[in-house]
Amino acid sequence: MSLRSAYTLFAPLYDAVVATATAPARQASVAALAAFAPATVLIAGIGTGLDIPALPLGPRYTAFDLTPAMLARARRRAGGRPELALQLETGDAQALAYADAQFDAVLLHLIVAVVPEPVRVLAETARVLRPGGRAFVFDKFLRPGQRAPLRRALSPLLGRLASRTDVVFEAVCPPALRVLDDRPALAGGWFRRIVVEKG
Template structure:
C-alpha cells in the first residue's frame, strides 16, 4: 500500500484522529513564525491543513502534499480563513521549487512518515536560504534508545501511515550544512520533539 493511497483513505478521519493530540505542540512550533513577518514559508507535507488555522499573519505561505485528497481539505481550510496560500501536489523527496526559495520550512509529522527522511530533510535544506530555519515536529527515538515495541511495529505501521523507529540524529548526520538551534520535548514524554534547525552552509 502506497502512502498516497493510505492517506487518501485516512483523509476523512485524519483530523479527528490527529488534531486533538497535536494541537498544542503545533501551536508552540508555529508561534516561532511570528518572528518572520515577511518571510516565504513552505509547509512540506501540509496534509489536511491542521496547521492552517494556527498560522500567524504576515508570512507568505506555500503548502505541498503528496495526496490530493488531503490537500483538498487544506485548501478548504485556507479558503474558509481567507488565507492566501499556494497549495501544490508534490513529493517531499523532490520538491518542485528553486534552490534558496524560502526563509522557513516546516516539517510537521513528515520525517517519520516518509521512507526516506534524509531525502526530505536534504530537500528542505536545498530550498532554504542560508540562515533560514527548519521547524520540525515529529516522533523520534533517541540514539541508542531500545524502545523494542516501537521498533517492532514500525515496519507494519510504515506501510500504512508512519514509522516509529526513526532516529533524528541519524537523519541529520546525512544532511550537511544544518545546525540544531533547539530540541525540546513536545508530546508523549518526549517521544515527540520540537526541533529547530538553521542552515549554515550551501
C-alpha cells in the same frame, strides 16, 4: 499499500485522530515560526491543513501534500483564511519542485517520520532553505541509542500504513542543518519540537 493510498483512506479520519492531541505542539511550533518572521515559508506535507488556522499573516506560504484527498481538506480549511497568502499544490517532500535557496523557513509537521526516506526530506529542506533559514520540525523521533524494541519492530508495518516509528532525527539530519532548539512535545518526549538552521 503506497503512502498516497494509505492517506487517501485515512483522510476522512485524520482530524479526529490527530487534531486534538497535536494542537498544542503545532501551535507552539507555529509561534516559533512567527517569531522568526520569515518572508517566505514552505509547508511540507500540509495534510488536512491543521496548521492553517494558526499561521501568522505576513509571509507568503507555499504548501503541498502528496495526497489529493488530504489536500482537498486543506483547501476547504484555507477557505476560512482568505487573508493568508497561501498557495496549495500537490508535491513530494522527498523531491521538492523548488529552486535552491528559495525559502526563509520550512514547516515540517508530522512528515519527516511519515515518508519512506526521511533523510531525503531533510536534505531537500536544506537545499531549498536560504542560508540562515530555519526549519520547524514536529514529529516522533527515537533518541540516539534508544532501544525501543517495540517501536522498531512495528515500524516496517506502520511505515506502510501511516508513519515510521524508528526514525532517529540525529541520524537523518544533514550537516547543513544545525539544531538550535530541541524539546519534548508529546508522549514522554517521543514527539519532539526541533528548530534547525541552515549554515
